[in-house]
Amino acid sequence: MNAFRYRKGELYCEGVPLRRLAREFGTPLYVYSQGHITGQCDDLHKALGSLDHLICFAVKANSNLAVLRALARSGTGFDIVSGGELYRVVQAGGDPRKCVFSGVGKTRDEIEYALKLGIYMFNVESEPELRRIAGVARRMGRRAPIAIRVNPGVDPDTHHYISTGKHESKFGISLRNALDVYRQAARLDGIEIRGVQMHIGSQITKTAPFVLAIRKITPLIEQVREIAPRTLQSFDMGGGLGIRYRKERPPTAVEFARAVTPHVKKLGLRILLEPGRFIVGNGGVLVTRVVHIKQTPVKRFVIVDAAMNDLIRPSLYGSHHEIIPVAERSARRKITADVVGPVCESGDFLAQGRRVAAVEEDALLAVMSAGAYGMAMASNYNARPRPAEVMVNGSRCELVRRRESVKDLVSGETIPSWLV
DSSP, rough: OOOOEEEETTTEETTEHHHHHHHHOSSSEEEHHHHHHHHHHHHHHHHHHTSEEEEEGGGGOOOHHHHHHHHHTTTOOOEESSHHHHHHHHTTTOOOOGGEEOOOOOHHHHHHHHHHHSSSSSOSSSSSHHHHHHHHHHHHHHOOEEEEEEEOOOOOOOOGBOOSSSTTTTSEEEHHHHHHHHHHHHHSEEEEEEEEEEEOSSSOOSSHHHHHHHHHHHHHHHHHHSTTTOOOEEEEEOOOOOOOOOSOOOHHHHHHHHHHHHGGGGGGGGEEEEESSHHHGGGGGEEEEEEEEEESSEEEEEEEETTTTTTTTTHHHOOOOOEESSSSGGGSSEEEEEEOOOOSSOOOOOEEEEEEEEEOOOOOOEOOSSOOOOOOOOOGGGGOOOOOHHHOOOOOOOEOOOOOOHHTTTTTTOOOOGGG
């Protein structure tokens, strides 16, 4: 579903004009399309329909309660990486029994919290973590369901910051060592071997890396089945399905399913998938207002009220987000400029050397494909309150997170008694 389209010269999210939302809720403003988000999930469900499967949305991509609630109501599970994300899932009405807990540094408190809530399984990233989980489970008189996160040594051909399945990654356990770790797990009281997991990276725009990784990991799955014949239930393919930011041609849900299904169906296991960006990435935009245009002897700057603290991906990864005017007529004439924010850093930019609409002061721009890793990575750098968030459902819209105030910036702080 393409939720963001021009209608009669104005950019809409589903049935609501972005200009109206900016007027009502201010800028910078994140706007999400419920139709796109649930539609992407529905497409995956249908494409994987021949498999016993569970889609676990990667909460790190977008943890807004409204987004999580919409997905929970559709029966979606969740991939979490912290106790805080698990808490958010529960507050949104998600089912802990459909949650997998990933991440390299789970604390004892987080492990205990997840066990109390009865999560589906932990994705174990190291031998010390395996022993920690076993110890917590023993003290609680429980058995912790686990999968070992295995690095198949596949290069997914993505940005090196988000490539996670190679041997030099901090994530997971190498394929050559994984069987030994599974044998250790089988000997530990408090552990139940429930699955095998992999995750090779993010923003992957081809199916071949997934297929190669599955082929490499299949012999291990058969060996684990011999170790844990009564408890092995699932194979978790991880996430990483890419989206179109610019000119990419990522696989559709159907194309992805067509590529992987022949290789995983014969395993006879429940198949888990952990998409994040694929679900929400193109279901959100960041609406920003032009403060003014600055012309120097060598460069033109479009200075807007959104900044790197609102959307850090361009500064952090050099990521490309299309930037288009809310008023379509503004797109007729182009200029070359840097689109930058007010933050006091040279790295504060949303685009550099970009051909953009020749907008004027107070014009509204939409930074596209901002639904994933946008607000979730926002900060208060330069003491800037974080943006508001709005969800749209057809012709309806509601504020789903209010804009922070300057009072919010200091709400958790105190001055020590000796300075009073």
